[in-house]
Amino acid sequence: xxxxxxxxxxxxxxxxxxxxxxxxxxxxxxxxxxxxxxxxxxxxxxxxxxxxxxxxxxxxxxxxxxxxxxxxxxxxxxxxxxxxxxxxxxxxxxxxxxxxxxxxxxxxxxxxxxxxxxxxxxxxxxxxxxxxxxxxxxxxxxxxxxxxxxxxxxxxxxxxxxxxxxxxxxxxxxxxxxxxxxxxxxxxxxxxxxxxxxxxxxxxxxxxxxxxxxxxxxxxxxxxxxxxxxxxxxxxxxxxxxxxxxxxxxxxxxxxxxxxxxxxxxxxxxxxxxxxxxxxxxxxxxxx
Amino acid sequence: xxxxxxxxxxxxxxxxxxxxxxxxxxxxxxxxxxxxxxxxxxxxxxxxxxxxxxxxxxxxxxxxxxxxxxxxxxxxxxxxxxxxxxxxxxxxxxxxxxxxxxxxxxxxxxxxxxxxxxxxxxxxxxxxxxxxxxxxxxxxxxxxxxxxxxxxxxxxxxxxxxxxxxxxxxxxxxxxxxxxxxxxxxxxxxxxxxxxxxxxxxxxxxxxxxxxxxxxxxxxxxxxxxxxxxxxxxxxxxxxxxxxxxxxxxxxxxxxxxxxxxxxxxxxxxxxxxxxxxxxxxxxxxxxxxxxxxxxxxxxxxxxxxxxxxxxxxxxxxxxxxxxxxxxxxxxxxxxxxxxxxxxxxxxxxxxxxxxxxxxxxxxxxxxxxxxxxxxxxxxxxxxxxxxxxxxxxxxxxxxxxxxxxxxxxxxxxxxxxxxxxxxxxxxxxxxxxxxxxxxxxxxxxxxxxxxxxxxxxxxxxxxxxxxxxxxxxxxxxxxxxxxxxxx
Numbered sequence: 001x002x003x004x005x006x007x008x009x010x011x012x013x014x015x016x017x018x019x020x021x022x023x024x025x026x027x028x029x030x031x032x033x034x035x036x037x038x039x040x041x042x043x044x045x046x047x048x049x050x051x052x053x054x055x056x057x058x059x060x061x062x063x064x065x066x067x068x069x070x071x072x073x074x075x076x077x078x079x080x081x082x083x084x085x086x087x088x089x090x091x092x093x094x095x096x097x098x099x100x101x102x103x104x105x106x107x108x109x110x111x112x113x114x115x116x117x118x119x120x121x122x123x124x125x126x127x128x129x130x131x132x133x134x135x136x137x138x139x140x141x142x143x144x145x146x147x148x149x150x151x152x153x154x155x156x157x158x159x160x161x162x163x164x165x166x167x168x169x170x171x172x173x174x175x176x177x178x179x180x181x182x183x184x185x186x187x188x189x190x191x192x193x194x195x196x197x198x199x200x201x202x203x204x205x206x207x208x209x210x211x212x213x214x215x216x217x218x219x220x221x222x223x224x225x226x227x228x229x230x231x232x233x234x235x236x237x238x239x240x241x242x243x244x245x246x247x248x249x250x251x252x253x254x255x256x257x258x259x260x261x262x263x264x265x266x267x268x269x270x271x272x273x274x275x276x277x278x279x280x281x282x283x284x285x286x287x288x
Numbered sequence: 289x290x291x292x293x294x295x296x297x298x299x300x301x302x303x304x305x306x307x308x309x310x311x312x313x314x315x316x317x318x319x320x321x322x323x324x325x326x327x328x329x330x331x332x333x334x335x336x337x338x339x340x341x342x343x344x345x346x347x348x349x350x351x352x353x354x355x356x357x358x359x360x361x362x363x364x365x366x367x368x369x370x371x372x373x374x375x376x377x378x379x380x381x382x383x384x385x386x387x388x389x390x391x392x393x394x395x396x397x398x399x400x401x402x403x404x405x406x407x408x409x410x411x412x413x414x415x416x417x418x419x420x421x422x423x424x425x426x427x428x429x430x431x432x433x434x435x436x437x438x439x440x441x442x443x444x445x446x447x448x449x450x451x452x453x454x455x456x457x458x459x460x461x462x463x464x465x466x467x468x469x470x471x472x473x474x475x476x477x478x479x480x481x482x483x484x485x486x487x488x489x490x491x492x493x494x495x496x497x498x499x500x501x502x503x504x505x506x507x508x509x510x511x512x513x514x515x516x517x518x519x520x521x522x523x524x525x526x527x528x529x530x531x532x533x534x535x536x537x538x539x540x541x542x543x544x545x546x547x548x549x550x551x552x553x554x555x556x557x558x559x560x561x562x563x564x565x566x567x568x569x570x571x572x573x574x575x576x577x578x579x580x581x582x583x584x585x586x587x588x589x590x591x592x593x594x595x596x597x598x599x600x601x602x603x604x605x606x607x608x609x610x611x612x613x614x615x616x617x618x619x620x621x622x623x624x625x626x627x628x629x630x631x632x633x634x635x636x637x638x639x640x641x642x643x644x645x646x647x648x649x650x651x652x653x654x655x656x657x658x659x660x661x662x663x664x665x666x667x668x669x670x671x672x673x674x675x676x677x678x679x680x681x682x683x684x685x686x687x688x689x690x691x692x693x694x695x696x697x698x699x700x701x702x703x704x705x706x707x708x709x710x711x712x713x714x715x716x717x718x719x720x721x722x723x724x725x726x727x728x729x730x731x732x733x734x735x736x737x738x739x740x741x742x743x744x745x746x747x748x749x750x751x752x753x754x755x756x757x758x759x760x761x762x763x764x765x766x767x768x769x770x771x772x773x774x775x776x
Contacts, residue, residue: 005386007426128390143384150386153428158629164593165629167613168622169690170646174612191632194676198628202381209338210384210443211369211398218400220393220407 006123011285012054017129019232023282026236027117031110033243039252040109047116056123067115071108078104102256162191232281239278290314295351306332308506317480324503326679326709330486334454338372339365373443375453379435389423395446409445417441433464450482458707461735488709541569550599559585561753572730574740577750583733587700591620621696625703627687631675640693647694661693681712701732705739717743737767
C-alpha cells in the first residue's frame with residue numbers, strides 16, 4: 001500500500017490532530033533555530049521516541065535512509081568548501097578540518113530532525129484530519145493536498161499499468177544501460193500526464209456536483225478539544241516561544257565554522273531539560 | 289420537476305451541436321432511462337441538467353433548464369447540489385476523501401448541514417447502503433463495486449430530489465452492476481427520488497425504468513413509457529437476440545501457447561493453484577470467472593508481466609521465464625483494461641510507429657503494416673487524429689491497433705468490452721472474427737457473456753486458481769438469462 005498514513009491504534013494516533021500538528025510545527029521551528037549538536041541530538045532522540053510510541057519508527061527509519069543520501073552530499077559539500085584551522089587530515093589537496101566536520105554533523109542533524117517531524121505528520125495524522133484542521137487556514141489548498149494523497153495510489157497504479165502496456169509494445173525497461181533505462185521510463189510521462197489530467201477534470205466535476213465551493217461549510221468532526229489537549233497545545237506553543245528566546249540569547253547555537261566546540265554549563269542542562277519537558281506531553285497521547 | 293426547454297448546446301471549439309432542440313420534463317420520483325449510441329449526447333444532457341454546462345464546460349448554449357424553478361444558467365452546479373445529485377462512470381474519479389465516513393460527510397459539509405444532523409444522516413445512509421462495515425477503510429483499497437456504492441451513498445446523504453447517473457455500471461462486472469441497480473431501484477421506490485439513468489447495457493437496466501428517452505445525433509427521437517418505446521429500441525438495434533455464426537472448436541490447429549501447473553500468490557494469498565492452459569492457432573478463447581478469481585493475474589503470466597512462482601509457460605517454444613515481456617511482444621500482443629494507457633502520441637499513425645520502432649521493424653515495412661492494421665480495425669479515417677479525441681469504441685480499437693501493428697501471433701485482451709456500447713462491441717467482435725479467419729489466435733478475459741456467446745470458439749472458467757472447460761452454449765444461456773432478468 002502506497003498510502004503513507006499508518007492506521008494503528010497507538011496513543012499518538014488516538015490524539016486529536018491539532019496538538020500533533022502544533023507539536024510538529026514546534027519541532028520544525030526548533031530544527032531551524034537550533035544548531036548545537038547536543039541540543040539537536042537530544043531533540044532527535046526525543047522525536048524518534050515519539051515515533052516508537054506511535055509504532056511508526058520503521059517507516060520513519062525508511063524516510064531517514066533517503067535523508068541520509070542527501071546528508072552525504074551535505075557532508076561532502078561542507079568538507080570541500082568550508083574553511084577552518086584545525087586540520088584533521090588531508091584528502092589529496094583538500095584539508096579536512098574539525099570545523100567543517102562539526103558543521104556538517106550539525107546540518108545533518110537538522111535535516112534528520114525536520115524529516116522525523118515530517119514523518120510524524122505523514123504517518124500518525126490521518127490526511128482527512130489534517131485537512132479538516134488546516135482547512136481553517138485555507139480550505140481549498142488543503143483539499144487539493146488531501147486529494148493528492150487520496151489519488152497517489154491510483155496514479156502509482158496508472159504508472160505501473162502504463163509501463164506494462166509499454167512493455168507489451170516492445171519497450172525494454174529492465175535491460176540496457178542507465179541512459180537506455182532512463183529513456184524508456186521517460187515514455188511513461190506523457191500517458192501518465194494525460195491520464196492524470198483526465199482524472200483531475202473528472203474529480204473537479206464530481207466535487208462541483210457535491211456542492212464544493214457553494215458557500216459557508218460545516219465541519220463533520222468538529223470535536224471540542226479536551227482540557228488536557230488544550231494544555232498540550234499551550235505547552236508546545238510555549239516551547240516555540242522558548243526556542244525563539246533561546247535563539248536570541250544564544251542557547252543551543254554553536255558557530256562551528258568559527259571554532260565553537262562542546263562547551264556546556266549547568267544553564268545548558270536546565271534549558272535543554274525544560275525544552276524537552278515542554279514537548280513531552282505528546283507522549284501522553286489520546287484517550288483509549 | 290426538471291424542465292428542459294428547446295435546448296441546443298455546442299462545445300467550445302466545435303461547430304456541430306451535441307444537443308439540438310431538446311425538450312423534456314422529469315418528475316420527482318420517476319425512473320427515466322436515457323439510451324442511444326455513443327456520442328448521441330446522453331452524457332452532455334446529464335451535464336446540462338445540473339448546470340455543469342454552461343458553468344464547468346464552455347460552449348454555446350441556447351434554451352433553458354429549470355430544476356424546481358431554478359434556472360441552471362444562473363445557478364452554478366454547486367448551488368444545485370441540494371436538489372440534484374450525480375454519480376459518474378468511473379468510481380475511481382469521483383471520490384475525494386480518503387475514507388468512507390469522511391467521503392459521506394464531504395457533500396454535507398459543503399452544504400453547511402449542522403453537525404448533529406450531518407452525523408445522523410451519515411449513519412442513516414451508511415446503514416441503508418450497508419457501508420458501516422467499511423466505514424474507516426481507505427477508499428483506494430475498496431473494490432470498484434464498493435466504491436460506486438460509496439459514491440451513490442455519499443450523494444444520497446445530501447438528500448437530493450433527483451439523481452443523475454452517467455453509465456454508473458460500465459466499469460462494473462455483471463454481478464456488481466446488478467447489486468448497484470437493485471440499490472438504485474430501492475432508492476427510487478422507497479425514497480421517491482427521481483432517477484435519470486444513462487446506460488447502454490439495456491439488458492441490465494430496462495426492467496427498472498418507468499420511462500425511456502431514446503437519443504440519436506443530439507436529438508430526442510422517442511420519449512415515453514417503456515412499453516411504447518420498445519419497438520423504437522428494436523428498430524435501432526438496442527435490443528435483440530443473440531446472433532452466433534461461428535462453430536465451437538476444441539483447438540485443432542498448431543499448439544502456440546502452453547501453461548502447465550502455474551502457481552502464483554500475492555502476499556501468501558494463493559491466486560493461481562495449478563492452472564493449465566493450451567492455446568491453438570485460430571482459436572478465440574474466452575476466460576470467465578468471478579471477480580477477483582485471478583483472470584487478469586493468469587493472462588499476465590503469459591507474456592511475462594508476472595512470472596509463475598512454479599510451473600511453466602511456453603509461448604511458441606520460448607519459456608517466458610527466460611525472456612523479457614518486450615522481447616515476447618513480437619509473438620504475443622497484450623491489451624490491458626484501459627486503452628488510454630496505450631495512447632499518448634499526437635496522431636494515431638505516430639502511435640503505431642512508436643510500437644514498430646520499439647520492435648525494431650524495418651522502416652520500409654512500416655507503411656504497409658500501418659495501412660493493414662488501420663484497415664483491419666476500420667480506423668483508416670483517423671490516421672492523423674489525436675487518439676484521445678476518439679470515441680470510446682474507436683479508442684479501444686486504436687489501442688488494439690498499437691499492439692496489432694507488431695503482427696503478433698497471439699492476442700491477449702483483458703476485458704476488451706468494458707465500457708463499450710452495443711455497436712462498438714459488435715464492431716470489435718467482427719474485427720476479432722476477421723483476424724481469426726486470417727489465423728490470429730486470441731485469448732480474452734471478460735464478464736460479458738453475450739460477447740462470449742457471440743464470438744468465442746472455446747470458453748474456460750477460472751475457479752479456485754484452476755481452469756476448467758465451460759461451453760459456449762452455457763454462456764448463451766447466461767446471456768439470455770441476463771437479458772431476461774436485467775442482472776447477472
